[in-house]
Amino acid sequence: MTHAQPASTPRRILLLGSGELGKELTISLKRLGREVIAVDSYPNAPAMQVADSHVVIDMTDPDALRALVEEVHPDCVVPEVEAIATEVLVELEADAGVRVVPTANAVLATMDRQRIRAVAAELDGVRTSAFAFASSPQEIRDALEITGLPAFIKPTMSSSGHGQSRITSIEEVDAAWAAACEGARSRTGRVIVEEEVRFDSEITLLTIRSLDPLSGEVLTSFAAPIGHRQVDGDYVESWQPAEISPLALAQCQDMARAVTTALTALGPGLGLGLFGVEFFIQGDEAWFSELSPRPHDTGMTTMMTQTQSEFDLHARAILGLPVDPALAHVGASAVITSTRAVADPVYRGMTQALACADDLRIFGKPVFRAGRRLGVVLAKGDTTDQARSRAQAGAQAIEVIEADAQEAEAQGEGES
Ligand SMILES: Nc1ncnc2c1ncn2[C@@H]1O[C@H](COP(=O)(O)OP(=O)(O)OP(=O)(O)O)[C@@H](O)[C@H]1O
Numbered sequence: 439m440t441h442a443q444p445a446s447t448p449r450r451i452l453l454l455g456s457g458e459l460g461k462e463l464t465i466s467l468k469r470l471g472r473e474v475i476a477v478d479s480y481p482n483a484p485a486m487q488v489a490d491s492h493v494v495i496d497m498t499d500p501d502a503l504r505a506l507v508e509e510v511h512p513d514c515v516v517p518e519v520e521a522i523a524t525e526v527l528v529e530l531e532a533d534a535g536v537r538v539v540p541t542a543n544a545v546l547a548t549m550d551r552q553r554i555r556a557v558a559a560e561l562d563g564v565r566t567s568a569f570a571f572a573s574s575p576q577e578i579r580d581a582l583e584i585t586g587l588p589a590f591i592k593p594t595m596s597s598s599g600h601g602q603s604r605i606t607s608i609e610e611v612d613a614a615w616a617a618a619c620e621g622a623r624s625r626t627g628r629v630i631v632e633e634e635v636r637f638d639s640e641i642t643l644l645t646i647r648s649l650d651p652l653s654g655e656v657l658t659s660f661a662a663p664i665g666h667r668q669v670d671g672d673y674v675e676s677w678q679p680a681e682i683s684p685l686a687l688a689q690c691q692d693m694a695r696a697v698t699t700a701l702t703a704l705g706p707g708l709g710l711g712l713f714g715v716e717f718f719i720q721g722d723e724a725w726f727s728e729l730s731p732r733p734h735d736t737g738m739t740t741m742m743t744q745t746q747s748e749f750d751l752h753a754r755a756i757l758g759l760p761v762d763p764a765l766a767h768v769g770a771s772a773v774i775t776s777t778r779a780v781a782d783p784v785y786r787g788m789t790q791a792l793a794c795a796d797d798l799r800i801f802g803k804p805v806f807r808a809g810r811r812l813g814v815v816l817a818k819g820d821t822t823d824q825a826r827s828r829a830q831a832g833a834q835a836i837e838v839i840e841a842d843a844q845e846a847e848a849q850g851e852g853e854s
């Protein structure tokens with residue numbers, strides 16, 4: 439029996455984006471003895487706190503990004519966010535042989551709804567909502583002939599629900615166009631108009647392209663589906679496994695395999711890594727929505743539910759190591775947010791949170807606005823409902839307060 443080895447296994451990894459997902463990925467890579475250089479636009483970002491070294495640059499500046507990659511000379515570049523001058527990565531991959539995870543073209547396609555829809559719509563068996571693109575309010579009105587109402591209007595380049603509207607009447611078109619222009623990450627002057635899918639639930643299917651240790655071929659595997667709830671474009675809780683019909687799950691797996699294969703088929707390289715593929719489910723039917731070519735925020739629940747979290751899976755897949763995405767426990771995650779901006783945050787209520795739930799992560803991010811995601815509480819359960827309520831109770835027990843308010847309180851207690 440021969441065990442295949444990837445051509446070269448990366449040692450030095452340049453992580454573009456240093457948020458909470460990047461922090462956990464860095465920890466997974468460090469456990470496997472890799473060097474991680476964490477990059478973001480501000481110092482002391484979560485992944486920088488655990489990486490070997492860090493660099494602060496504007497990753498949307500093509501010249502700065504190119505200079506950084508040329509200077510660091512990494513074995514591979516791992517994007518963690520969408521807001522990157524990805525066209526530079528495409529050039530570096532093509533001209534200088536820089537390895538980008540999963541591939542630079544896949545990263546480019548998934549950051550733009552127009553490109554990813556073009557890939558998905560070509561594929562047999564991949565069902566999406568009816569959609570059309572529009573470059574003016576009038577074109578939106580024309581697109582509504584195809585999609586009907588209610589419809590979703592989204593900038594072609596945006597994430598976390600930014601610039602997105604759900605409209606129920608023609609009168610709302612102008613406001614939706616203005617919101618999309620305002621909320622777009624990059625001013626493409628174009629929006630997607632999507633039919634509303636009346637779903638019972640939505641899921642993320644973590645899909646992993648890894649090397650089969652025996653054959654050396656790329657193997658596509660799947661984690662158990664993750665259910666989640668979104669409020670204003672941001673996830674607030676997720677759980678695993680999501681209870682969906684076996685028929686719908688089989689459709690999701692077929693679609694996820696087809697889309698991730700097509701996305702990475704252009705190469706170069708094998709397109710190894712983990713993808714978060716989003717679907718809407720109604721009964722036995724599934725609709726492909728979009729995907730991330732990297733760990734997904736709703737997948738944070740796998741830090742409790744799987745022996746190999748989505749971060750371990752991504753790290754292993756990138757390094758050419760075998761993966762095991764099996765579910766180990768039923769569980770859930772609930773997001774910790776702050777109700778206000780806090781200059782110097784401390785987190786109160788951790789003891790109570792851990793009495794309700796099993797574990798938590800505090801990301802160590804600056805709290806410069808209300809509603810920012812600051813941590814996550816993780817819980818197991820006999821059922822997903824039980825795990826969800828334990829995680830929710832834990833998240834509610836955490837309060838984010840100013841460090842000096844806590845000090846003043848402690849002094850007050852000391853004096854009385
Ligand atoms: N066509 C649709 N029909 C029904 N619901 C939709 C549709 N499009 C979006 N939604 C709802 O809005 C949420 C966010 O949409 P989408 O995932 O496209 O946006 P996003 O900005 O990329 O969000 P994120 O980056 O957080 O994944 C979906 O998870 C779903 O709840």
Ligand SMILES: [Mg+2]
Nearest residue numbers: 598716727728
């Ligand atoms: Mg989404």
